[in-house]
Amino acid sequence: MHDALAKANFEADVAKLSDDAAARVGLEIQARTYPVLDLTVKHSRPLRLRLRCDFWDELPPAVELLNPDGTLLAPPHLGDIFNDGAHPSSGRPFICMRGTREYHTHSSHLNDRWDNYRGQDGMNIPGIAMQIARAWRRLTK
Numbered sequence: 001m002h003d004a005l006a007k008a009n010f011e012a013d014v015a016k017l018s019d020d021a022a023a024r025v026g027l028e029i030q031a032r033t034y035p036v037l038d039l040t041v042k043h044s045r046p047l048r049l050r051l052r053c054d055f056w057d058e059l060p061p062a063v064e065l066l067n068p069d070g071t072l073l074a075p076p077h078l079g080d081i082f083n084d085g086a087h088p089s090s091g092r093p094f095i096c097m098r099g100t101r102e103y104h105t106h107s108s109h110l111n112d113r114w115d116n117y118r119g120q121d122g123m124n125i126p127g128i129a130m131q132i133a134r135a136w137r138r139l140t141k
Helices: 003-014 019-024 101-105 125-139
Strands: 027-033 036-041 047-052 062-066
Touching: 003 125, 019 027, 027 125, 036 125, 047 125, 062 101
Parallel strands: none
Antiparallel strands: 027 036, 036 047, 047 062
16 A cells, blocks of 8 residues: 555544544544554543554554553453453554454454455544443443
8 A cells, every 4th residue: 555545544534533522532642643543541540552553444553552651551451352462463462353453463363354344334543442442441440
């Protein structure tokens, strides 16, 4: 994919999540400069997500789990989509959910291609971030 097209796709998607819209759903935007959307899930146990969206939307975003200060999050033992094992590519805990690069590149899910989901409702950059935020809030009550 051409980088200029990926950047245009990223900017169009991220524009759908204004600072006001993010605040209404309990998110705080730290940065939104191609290819990264960096945001914090506001909650009793805040979570920072860094979505790296290079080659958007040919590839799904790669998601880093961080502490609110931007340091790597210790492996969460939550289950559900929060996998505390080391992803073969990054060696870090990861989000095991359709729509994340870690899911679609994991040996367990190679047959569940990103192309099956790309373009569907909720599978844009803000939608993927919101799905992760909802799961985090549900599991860390």
